[in-house]
Amino acid sequence: MGEITLYHWEPNANSGKPMLALEEKGVAYASHYINMLQFDQHQPEYLAVNPQGTIPAMTHGDLVLTESTAIMEYVDEAFDGPALMPADPQDRWRVRWWMKFMDQWLGPSFSMIGWCTFIGPSLASKTEEEREAMLARIPLPERRVAWRKAMFAEFSEAELAESRRRISKGVELLEEELGKRPFVASNAYSLADINIFNSTYMLPVGNADICSPELTPNIWRWLREVYQRPAVQRTWAKGTGRFTDRFTAVMRDFA
Amino acid sequence: MSEAILYHGEPNGPSLSVLAALEESGLDIECRAIDLAAGERHGLPGVTDSMAMDYAVEGEGPVLVIDGEAMSEAVFIAQYFDEAAGGCGLQPADPYARWQMLMWCRQATERLSPAAAYLGLHASTAGDAPLDTMASEDLRERWTDWQQRRFDEAKLADSRAKVAQFAQRIEDQLDDGREWLMGSFSIADLETFAWIRSMRHLEAEAFSGKGALDAWMGRVESRPSVQAALARSTTGEPERAFAPGPEINRWG
Ligand SMILES: N[C@@H](CCC(=O)N[C@@H](CS)C(=O)NCC(=O)O)C(=O)O
Numbered sequence: 001m002g003e004i005t006l007y008h009w010e011p012n013a014n015s016g017k018p019m020l021a022l023e024e025k026g027v028a029y030a031s032h033y034i035n036m037l038q039f040d041q042h043q044p045e046y047l048a049v050n051p052q053g054t055i056p057a058m059t060h061g062d063l064v065l066t067e068s069t070a071i072m073e074y075v076d077e078a079f080d081g082p083a084l085m086p087a088d089p090q091d092r093w094r095v096r097w098w099m100k101f102m103d104q105w106l107g108p109s110f111s112m113i114g115w116c117t118f119i120g121p122s123l124a125s126k127t128e129e130e131r132e133a134m135l136a137r138i139p140l141p142e143r144r145v146a147w148r149k150a151m152f153a154e155f156s157e158a159e160l161a162e163s164r165r166r167i168s169k170g171v172e173l174l175e176e177e178l179g180k181r182p183f184v185a186s187n188a189y190s191l192a193d194i195n196i197f198n199s200t201y202m203l204p205v206g207n208a209d210i211c212s213p214e215l216t217p218n219i220w221r222w223l224r225e226v227y228q229r230p231a232v233q234r235t236w237a238k239g240t241g242r243f244t245d246r247f248t249a250v251m252r253d254f255a
Numbered sequence: 256m257s258e259a260i261l262y263h264g265e266p267n268g269p270s271l272s273v274l275a276a277l278e279e280s281g282l283d284i285e286c287r288a289i290d291l292a293a294g295e296r297h298g299l300p301g302v303t304d305s306m307a308m309d310y311a312v313e314g315e316g317p318v319l320v321i322d323g324e325a326m327s328e329a330v331f332i333a334q335y336f337d338e339a340a341g342g343c344g345l346q347p348a349d350p351y352a353r354w355q356m357l358m359w360c361r362q363a364t365e366r367l368s369p370a371a372a373y374l375g376l377h378a379s380t381a382g383d384a385p386l387d388t389m390a391s392e393d394l395r396e397r398w399t400d401w402q403q404r405r406f407d408e409a410k411l412a413d414s415r416a417k418v419a420q421f422a423q424r425i426e427d428q429l430d431d432g433r434e435w436l437m438g439s440f441s442i443a444d445l446e447t448f449a450w451i452r453s454m455r456h457l458e459a460e461a462f463s464g465k466g467a468l469d470a471w472m473g474r475v476e477s478r479p480s481v482q483a484a485l486a487r488s489t490t491g492e493p494e495r496a497f498a499p500g501p502e503i504n505r506w507g
Contacts, residue, residue: 093331
């Protein structure tokens with residue numbers, strides 16, 4: 001039913017989700033790299049694919065799909081290959097619950113801290129006019145506000161503190177959940193693991209104070225197991241390594 | 256099926272959509288009414304795994320307890336009913352149509368429901384629920400804001416705009432003469448209707464001149480499943496029953 005093209009950045013957070021789901025299913029796709037730090041996602045060429053100006057997006061023949069979690073669900077249903085959703089209805093509910101918790105509660109806090117400490121400063125060399133021009137091209141008004149804060153270091157101490165609190169709490173809940181069963185939402189690897197892994201594998205690098213073999217043994221066991229999956233290795237080989245190399249180094253130290 | 260109980264509030268918002276979805280599924284699950292505005296959701300009996308109840312992104316919504324596990328989030332409970340019933344037609348079978356339905360529901364839960372819940376709290380008197388029974392700090396804060404009547408003017412204006420935009424979005428979606436939002440009847444109709452229904456009296460202007468929206472609301476309301484859900488109201492005015500809902504997006 002037509003070619004698949006995935007528009008994505010690094011195998012990380014939202015971009016990593018469909019990359020990994022496609023790889024697990026064994027579905028070949030054309031890769032279209034969007035350099036988020038150069039704001040490719042707000043260029044007319046990409047806005048023609050996804051007018052929201054967020055990544056990832058996927059085309060399948062004439063169909064255009066956005067929203068990383070919803071794309072994964074489509075990938076799982078539309079293609080052959082190993083099932084990435086459990087069969088039991090209660091397990092399926094749990095997969096969805098965790099993905100929403102990540103996408104709407106925990107993930108945005110990771111984003112805020114990441115933008116504030118890493119992406120904002122990486123744009124410091126740009127002049128004020130250049131930054132204003134970049135902001136003017138952002139289609140989503142809420143996003144424009146968030147990017148402005150990142151670019152001009154305007155996140156308030158209260159909102160950063162709230163994001164840090166949520167990250168600690170989220171890690172605590174994930175640790176508890178992974179004490180109940182081998183994977184996040186069911187006894188078998190599922191979309192929930194792909195979703196959560198893509199947003200948490202950097203914890204041992206950036207948040208060693210809350211995620212370590214001693215503090216979070218269940219998360220650690222799970223991170224190692226997911227990391228060793230052939231599909232993860234193949235997917236990571238497709239990125240530049242800007243995040244994944246650091247994770248690999250941590251894992252090597254603990255091998 | 257193992258032991259299952261659905262705890263629900265007045266049939267408004269998420270309790271309305273879940274009660275109607277249960278009716279559509281035909282599953283035989285016991286329903287028990289609780290007062291969400293009194294914080295009764297936080298002390299349910301027989302819950303051995305409360306994580307999804309404590310940290311529901313949806314805030315105060317219905318809780319389905321199965322074998323001690325508390326399940327939350329209205330759209331996912333409705334999907335559960337559909338799937339546990341072996342497919343009762345609440346979700347399209349085609350993967351792309353399903354993606355469209357999920358995208359619609361996500362827009363409804365991320366944009367419409369936080370706005371409607373905020374306006375609903377503004378228009379209603381807070382219950383004096385005991386906050387120390389609530390695990391989630393940010394949910395507790397939404398309760399405190401309601402009890403102390405701390406409302407942010409910018410958030411109220413934003414919420415009004417979002418309700419009006421969503422009403423327009425529904426009108427546009429129905430523009431080609433379709434009967435239901437996704438073509439065939441689905442969870443998208445229930446979830447959207449359940450939240451927009453209470454806005455008709457609070458934000459009347461958003462509905463004026465929208466004939467397709469009005470007719471669609473009539474069609475959803477007259478479904479036997481929705482009628483049965485509404486009949487569970489104990490106050491006779493379910494559209495006036497609110498409790499803290501999802502938070503308004505704190506990130507783009
Ligand atoms: N909810 C969307 C969010 C997508 C999203 O925000 N992606 C980030 C990258 S992880 C992005 O596009 N950021 C760049 C921008 O907002 O300009 C999804 O899950 O796909």
